[in-house]
Structure formats: structure tokens, C-alpha cells
Amino acid sequence: MEKNFNLPPKPNRQKKIVRNSAIALILGVIYVWAFSGVIEKVDWRFFDRIGENFDRVVPRLVDVDWSATSKVLELILETVFIAYAGTLIAAILAIPFGFWAAGNMVKSPFWNTMGKWFLILDRTFPELILAILFVITVGPGAFAGVLTIGLTAFGMLGKLYAEVIESIDMKVVEAMEANGANKIQILFYGIFPQVLPEFLSFALYRFEIDIRASTVLGIVGAGGIGTLIVITAANRDWEQLGLIILAIVVVVMVIDYISSKIRKRLV
Amino acid sequence: MITFKDVSLVYPNGTQGLKNINVKINEGEFVVIVGLSGAGKSTFIRSINRMVTPTNGELLVDDEDILKVEGKDLRKLRTKVGMIFQNYNLVNRSSVMKNVISGRLGHTGTLRSIFNLYPKEDKIKAYDNLRRVNMESKLYNRADQLSGGQQQRVSIARVLTQDPSIILADEPVASLDPPTSHQVMTYLRKVNQEDNITTIVNLHFIDMAMEYADRIIGMRDGEIVFDGPVSEVEEKTFEQIYNRPIREEDLRGSEEDASTK
Numbered sequence: 001m002e003k004n005f006n007l008p009p010k011p012n013r014q015k016k017i018v019r020n021s022a023i024a025l026i027l028g029v030i031y032v033w034a035f036s037g038v039i040e041k042v043d044w045r046f047f048d049r050i051g052e053n054f055d056r057v058v059p060r061l062v063d064v065d066w067s068a069t070s071k072v073l074e075l076i077l078e079t080v081f082i083a084y085a086g087t088l089i090a091a092i093l094a095i096p097f098g099f100w101a102a103g104n105m106v107k108s109p110f111w112n113t114m115g116k117w118f119l120i121l122d123r124t125f126p127e128l129i130l131a132i133l134f135v136i137t138v139g140p141g142a143f144a145g146v147l148t149i150g151l152t153a154f155g156m157l158g159k160l161y162a163e164v165i166e167s168i169d170m171k172v173v174e175a176m177e178a179n180g181a182n183k184i185q186i187l188f189y190g191i192f193p194q195v196l197p198e199f200l201s202f203a204l205y206r207f208e209i210d211i212r213a214s215t216v217l218g219i220v221g222a223g224g225i226g227t228l229i230v231i232t233a234a235n236r237d238w239e240q241l242g243l244i245i246l247a248i249v250v251v252v253m254v255i256d257y258i259s260s261k262i263r264k265r266l267v
Numbered sequence: 268m269i270t271f272k273d274v275s276l277v278y279p280n281g282t283q284g285l286k287n288i289n290v291k292i293n294e295g296e297f298v299v300i301v302g303l304s305g306a307g308k309s310t311f312i313r314s315i316n317r318m319v320t321p322t323n324g325e326l327l328v329d330d331e332d333i334l335k336v337e338g339k340d341l342r343k344l345r346t347k348v349g350m351i352f353q354n355y356n357l358v359n360r361s362s363v364m365k366n367v368i369s370g371r372l373g374h375t376g377t378l379r380s381i382f383n384l385y386p387k388e389d390k391i392k393a394y395d396n397l398r399r400v401n402m403e404s405k406l407y408n409r410a411d412q413l414s415g416g417q418q419q420r421v422s423i424a425r426v427l428t429q430d431p432s433i434i435l436a437d438e439p440v441a442s443l444d445p446p447t448s449h450q451v452m453t454y455l456r457k458v459n460q461e462d463n464i465t466t467i468v469n470l471h472f473i474d475m476a477m478e479y480a481d482r483i484i485g486m487r488d489g490e491i492v493f494d495g496p497v498s499e500v501e502e503k504t505f506e507q508i509y510n511r512p513i514r515e516e517d518l519r520g521s522e523e524d525a526s527t528k
Contacts, residue, residue, distance in 0.1 A: 178316055
């Protein structure tokens with residue numbers, strides 16, 4: 001081997017150095033600006049009271065008040081149902097929109113882009129804003145929560161479904177075209193078997209997210225445990241709030257665990 | 268019978284796929300198309316079931332010009348002309364049976380097929396065809412549990428289940444090892460002889476073409492440069508078709524060679 005062998009120089013080396021140092025400089029400036037702003041705005045007296053507040057609240061949070069168990073259980077169940085119903089609506093509604101937004105299904109670029117933008121538009125609405133809108137239009141309660149979850153989950157699931165559809169093996173579709181199958185038969189025999197397990201897996205994953213999301217919907221009156229959180233916090237009933245947090249943690253953990261087990265077996 | 272009358276095909280990007288093809292393929296013939304990649308073998312084969320559409324000329328399948336058929340008539344043509352692919356193109360997550368019965372799709376109504384309500388004779392036909400390629404023991408396995416050669420045999424069963432009078436095979440053994448390649452070609456040959464199905468196979472292995480074909484058509488740059496029975500073919504013929512000396516990579520090797528390796 002030649003001792004002084006050097007690899008040929010990389011092309012555009014100088015350009016890359018200039019570009020990367022520019023990026024580093026800009027990032028540095030943003031960091032300095034952000035942290036200096038934070039340090040300036042902090043109310044340092046907060047730290048004098050923090051120990052005192054913790055001593056007052058945390059022991060009472062841990063000293064759970066079990067007397068409210070049945071009420072909390074009922075509401076937590078409602079929360080799970082809101083998430084379930086909302087995700088179910090979204091999981092089904094997202095199928096046609098997923099196909100609409102998939103580039104290999106809709107040949108016209110204009111229509112396809114319309115589908116993609118429709119789903120983006122849906123994803124831009126924050127959950128709580130939608131929840132407030134639904135509480136105003138259909139009245140407070142679980143139904144507003146279901147609609148909120150359904151509509152927000154639908155945007156994300158539609159996008160994920162479209163990506164699944166775009167990644168399928170189109171050769172199978174070709175084979176079915178070649179044996180004389182019509183479009184609907186191709187859909188059921190060539191496309192659904194490839195995408196449905198992944199659709200289901202994404203819907204379950206979204207269900208995990210929606211459980212967490214639906215616990216806070218009640219804060220604006222859209223049903224579930226959130227309403228109770230607001231009331232207990234306002235009453236400074238820390239023992240009951242302790243129970244609520246415990247219940248949420250347990251339910252979210254159990255459902256996450258089960259759903260990830262199922263998802264592993266699906267794909 | 269398949270008749271190409273002055274058929275040409277120009278792709279939208281300007282590439283000429285076929286140039287003035289004139290050829291007649293008789294019923295029950297086993298024809299192998301040879302040529303280097305890019306010679307137009309695939310385009311030739313895919314014109315016959317209209318997976319591509321020639322831009323000029325006339326292409327007759329059983330005395331019907333197929334270049335103008337659309338919609339329902341096109342699907343009817345495709346039930347008559349079965350196709351086998353290099354990558355088998357099975358639905359991986361579906362069972363072998365479901366893949367094979369999907370050969371009946373062109374003959375079955377939409378609703379019936381969606382709800383899996385095939386007539387009993389169709390199911391028997393699917394099972395019989397699996398038996399012909401010795402795959403009946405894998406009936407309920409998922410397609411992705413099978414080896415490449417087994418998948419190609421399932422795809423032969425699928426194509427037989429559609430009751431074709433013509434089978435097109437586009438590089439059916441290019442992804443397989445030598446012994447499996449011979450097995451698949453043997454099944455294709457058997458089906459051709461027993462059912463008198465016209466079979467057109469694209470191959471780039473010279474020795475396999477010589478072993479299985481009745482007739483060899485050589486293509487170069489979208490044109491037919493040789494057409495004749497196997498008895499007229501010698502090494503020089505392939506050198507003419509390929510326009511270069513024969514190399515080792517043009518040979519697949521015989522079954523015995525491969526098994527002693």
C-alpha cells in the first residue's frame with residue numbers, strides 16, 4: 001500500500017464549509033437570544049415560595065382520598081369511551097381520504113394535491129380550539145369530545161394512511177390488471193390485504209394518543225375526567241386530585257401496554 | 268393465433284420500443300424471445316395483453332384487433348391472456364389459495380368476489396391447478412412464507428386458474444437459482460403441452476431457450492433479427508442476435524451442474 005495515499009478531495013468542499021458555518025452561526029444566535037430572554041423574564045422570587053408550595057400540596061396529593069373512587073372511575077371510563085368513539089370515527093373516515101391523498105391512487109396531480117391539502121388543513125386546528133367550537137355548537141358533554149377527537153385524529157390518520165398506500169407493492173396491482181380484474185376487485189384483492197393491517201396499527205397508536213388527549217378535553221367542557229380536574233383544582237382538593245392523576249396514569253399505562261402488544265402482532 | 272402486422276411502439280419519452288414487427292405465432296407453440304435487456308422483449312410480450320399499447324399497426328389475437336379494445340373488452344382479453352412475472356407478484360399477506368383463486372377475478376362478478384363467494388367448481392379448479400404444480404400442501408400458507416421457486420409455481424397455478432389460451436411469461440426465472448429455474452420452466456412446458464396453451468417466454472439465458480423452446484425469436488433494438496425453429500439455431504445465431512460473442516453470463520447452466528456445485 002502507498003503510504004501517502006489520499007482520497008480524492010470531496011467536491012464542493014468549500015461551499016459546504018461556508019454553508020455549515022452559516023447554519024451554526026444562525027443557530028447560535030437564536031439560542032443566545034432565546035435564553036437571554038428567558039433569564040430576563042424569570043420572576044426569581046418564585047423560587048423562594050417553591051419549597052413552601054411543594055410542602056403544602058405534594059403530601060396531600062400522595063395522601064389519596066379514596067372516597068371519590070366511584071365517581072372518578074365513572075368519569076375515567078367516559079374518557080376512554082370518548083377516545084374510543086372518536087378514534088373509531090377517524091379511523092373509518094380517514095380511509096377514503098387516505099386514498100384521495102395517495103399519489104399512486106389519484107392520478108391527477110391537482111386532485112391529489114387537493115386531498116393532501118385538505119388533510120393538512122384539518123391538522124392545523126388545535127384540539128382545544130376545536131373542542132371549544134364543538135362545546136358551543138353541540139353543547140357541553142361527551143358528544144363534543146367525541147367529535148373533537150374524531151376530527152383531529154382524522155387528519156393525522158388520513159396522512160399516515162396515504163403514506164401506507166403510497167408504499168404498497170404496485171406490481172401486485174399490475175398482476176391483477178393483467179388477469180382481467182376490475183378496479184374494485186383490485187382494491188379488495190391487491191390493495192386492502194397490503195394496507196389494512198397497517199391501517200389498524202396506526203389507528204391503535206392514535207387511540208393511545210387520544211386517551212391522553214381526551215383527559216384534558218373536559219377542561220373546556222367537552223366531557224370526561226377533565227371537568228372534574230378543573231373543579232377539584234379550584235377547590236384545592238389535592239387528595240381527590242391525587243386520585244384522579246393516579247387513575248389517569250394507570251389507565252394510560254394499561255392501554256398503551258395492551259395496544260403496543262397488539263400492534264406488534266399486526267404488521 | 269397471434270399476428271403482429273407492422274406493429275410499432277414509441278414511448279412518450281421518444282424511445283422506440285418496437286419497430287415494424289411482423290410475426291405470426293400459432294396456437295400451442297412454445298416460443299422463447301431472446302435478446303439483451305432493452306431489446307424490446309418485455310414491450311413485445313406486454314403488447315399482447317395491452318399492458319402497453321403499440322402506437323402503430325395491427326395486433327390480432329384470435330382474429331380480433333386488440334389495439335382498440337377498452338374497458339370491459341380489454342378485461343375480457345386479459346382473462347384469455349394470462350401473465351407470469353419475474354417477481355411473481357403475489358399478495359404476500361394473503362394465503363396461497365386466495366392468490367390462486369384471484370385468477371378467477373376476471374370471470375367473477377364484483378360482489379361475488381368481494382364476499383369470497385366463488386362457485387364450487389372454481390375452488391376445485393384452483394386446488395387442481397395447485398396440485399399440478401405440486402403446491403397443494405401449502406394451500407393455507409401465507410404467500411410470503413414460500414421460497415422464490417414455490418411462489419413462481421403458485422403464480423403458474425394462478426394463471427392456469429384463469430383458463431387462458433395464451434400465457435405470457437416475462438423473465439419468469441431471472442430471480443431464481445439454476446435448479447429452480449429448470450423446475451419452473453419444466454412446469455411451463457408441461458402446461459403448454461398438456462393444455463395446448465400458446466406460451467411466450469422472455470429469457471436471456473441461451474441454454475434454457477434451446478432446451479425448452481419450439482421456436483426462438485431474437486430481438487435487438489426493438490426489431491426481430493431472428494425467427495426460426497430451435498433446430499435451426501446454433502451458437503452463431505445468438506452471436507448475431509446479441510451482436511457480440513457469447514459469454515458465460517448468457518448461460519444458466521444445467522440442472523446437474525448446479526447440483527454438483
